[in-house]
Amino acid sequence: MSFQIPRGTQDILPGETEKWQYIEQTARDLCRRYNYKEIRTPIFEHTELFLRSVGDTTDIVQKEMYTFEDRGGRSITLRPEGTASVVRSFVENKMYGDPNQPIKLYYVGPMFRYERPQAGRFRQFVQFGVEVLGSHDPAIDAEVIALAMEIYRSLGLQKLKLVINSLGDAESRKAHREALINHFKQRIGEFCEDCQARLEKNPLRILDCKKDRDHELMMTAPSILDYLNDESRRYFEKVQMYLTNLGIEFEVDSRLVRGLDYYHHTTFEIMSNAEGFGAITTLCGGGRYNRLVQEIGGPETPGIGFALSIERLLAALEAENISLPVGKGIDCYVAALGEKAKDESVIIVNQLRKAGIVADKDYQDRKVKAQLKAADRLQAKYVAILGDDELDRKVINVKDMNTGEQTEVPLHSLVEYLKERLR
Structure with missing residues (x-):
């Protein structure tokens, strides 16, 4: 179903x-x-x-x-x-x-x-x-x-x-109400059932009717401004x-x-x-x-x-063809290659998020090339690429997705490095 x-x-x-x-x-x-x-x-x-x-x-x-x-x-x-x-x-x-x-x-x-x-x-x-x-x-x-x-x-x-x-x-509305009743009552049968019911209860509502808005009596109805x-x-x-x-x-x-x-x-x-x-x-x-x-x-x-x-x-x-300046994309995508690097990427993404950086990572066990494509689809500004070798050396490669430039950054400096460039 x-x-x-x-x-x-x-x-x-x-x-x-x-x-x-x-x-x-x-x-x-x-x-x-x-x-x-x-x-x-x-x-x-x-x-x-x-x-x-x-x-x-x-x-x-x-x-x-x-x-x-x-x-x-x-x-x-x-x-x-x-x-x-x-x-x-x-x-x-x-x-x-x-x-x-x-x-x-x-x-x-x-x-x-x-x-x-x-x-x-x-x-x-x-x-x-x-x-x-x-x-x-x-x-x-x-x-x-x-x-x-x-x-x-x-x-x-x-x-x-x-x-x-x-x-x-209230005084002005009362005077206008009486004028509206007198204006419509002789020909109220030409109006819809709703307007007929409103004549005595609330004739002002007749002026708000969508069905009879083009009726000639609508055009000549007494103006409230004349009764203020x-x-x-x-x-x-x-x-x-x-x-x-x-x-x-x-x-x-x-x-x-x-x-x-x-x-x-x-x-x-x-x-x-x-x-x-x-x-x-x-x-x-x-x-x-x-x-x-x-x-x-x-x-x-x-x-x-x-x-x-x-x-x-x-x-x-x-x-009016106006596009709102809503934020698109993420700040950083963490791509990992190797089991140890994948485990470490969970910690890295968490650290970035705690620092106020919009970050995400791969959860589909994809190859690095596929992860980079995913980062591109997410409109990531930067991709931090970590392999087991980089992890052993306590560094990470950061790629600027706009220029293509890639920089090796100490792992402990990644947050500050990205915050500086995002600023």
């Missing part, structure tokens, strides 16, 4: 994993520079957490969650996104009591959504995200957006577009001012509502403009959620964050 990988998942093999590690390390280093700390939450949570936070009118909750009953009869869901888990942890661990506010966090890990697999979209995918909890300052909105943009820029991406919008505060009260308008203007001062170009799109119910005020997406990237151009999305902590049972605490898909990021790099 043969087994195949489940649909919508992927194996990331050596040669590719190095790219993932480089991306993750770049993002981690930037987060450290911005003073964000890593948080790790469970891969599954109680289903109610996502029902309350993500919203029961969203596609994620209605169609995409992996939900099951555990042996205790509890409803459990594999996390479809990262924010709800981070906020749950913030509340449960009383991080709001920490004197260092706001709390600035980042995470990286797999998420799960049951949706139709397509280019750049998987049922198990990896998100890198940040969350800031405890600040009403529009400057933190700009900082979060700047961090997201900096991750992409640091990896070499150039063809990017930042789109922002404001959903306003003075406070919300000033807030949004501040965010735009900070972005401008930071030299970050952006476009305002009043139809940008995002796919989750917990957003208020600032929302944003970063898209790829690379030719041939595909119909789905969004790389990253995020926004402010000032009522989510309270919804999950904590004190009234503002928050903002974003999440990016590493799979989508890799696709964007490919679209």
